[in-house]
Amino acid sequence: MSNAKRSINFAIAFMTVISIFTFIVPMIDFQSLGESTEIIFPNLLFFLFIVLFSFLQFLFRLLLTSKHYVKDKLFFTLNMRSSKLKNRTVLYLGTIMLFLWPVIVSKNISLIKLGNLLNLVIWILVIEALVYLSNKHTKIHFMSYGILIRGLDFRIDIPLGDSLLNHSGFYSYHDVQSYSIENNYLELVLFNNLGTIQGYISSDRIPPVSAFFESKGIRKIVRY
Incomplete structure (x- = not known):
């Protein structure tokens, strides 16, 4: 996904x-809730800035x-290799800031x-669930005309100009400079230092996938 679309995605989610x-939120009469306010208000903030924000970016x-996504144009699908630590970082930082x-x-x-600490633990479990769903159910689809x-990508993306790493979106084969396969780990390098697409590939798929990339004019990099 281009930085422009990432920025639009972030802006829509943030402004919403x-x-x-x-x-x-100010229309809610928290005074009538009594002591329950201490539980409801923080959880409302967590829901808005963690769950809803993630869902809006996913929906976009x-x-x-x-x-x-046209099934008739789909050649094969791979599981992506994603930085789980990076995916967690933004969510954890946001949660800790809301907590403090x-x-x-x-x-x-x-x-x-x-009670607040227990609540924080619950939201950490929610974050782990979002990370798990994103990494397990976000796939790399190789179509006849692009990648x-x-x-189910609930990763929070803040467009700070960092290199792309398996960002959801469509990439033409003309955007791919080279590829490498090592230890059942596929890496596609995008032009202009835009970033990489990384996934796992089984041994039996390596020959046909390599032939597929060669047919698209994507050169192979051999690392020693």
């Missing part, structure tokens, strides 16, 4: 969440890539209670 937080990717925000604002560390990465 901020709009809900700014205009809808799904809509953007749906037109490219009351302490930062009030400068009162006593606001951190056992399509799509699936």
Whole structure:
């Protein structure tokens, strides 16, 4: 996915969440909830900035890539190799910031209670579930006219100009500079240092896949 589309995706998700937080959340009468506010409000923030934000970015990717997924044009599909640590980092940082925000604002560390810590653990489990779904169900589809990465991709993508790594989207074979296969690990290098597409490939698929790439004019890099 190009940086322009990544920026649009981020902007739509961010503005939607901020709009809900700014205009809808204040309409909730938290005073009537009594002590339950201490549980409901933090969880509402976690839901908006973790779950809803991830879902909106996923929905945008799904809509953007749906037109490219044509079963009759599909040659083969590979599981992607993704940086699980990188996928977790943004979600963890966001969760920890939301967790510590009351302490930062009030400068009162006593606001951190056992219930809050247990709540944080629950949301870490939610993050792990999102990471698991994203890595297991986001696939690399090799179509007759390009490479399509799509699936249940709940990864939060912040377009900071970093190199792409298995970002959902469509990539023409003309965008691929070279490929390498080592230890059942396939790496496609995109032109202009745009990034890489990385996946796992079984031994029996290596010969036909190599022949397929050669037919597309993609050169092989042999690493020693």
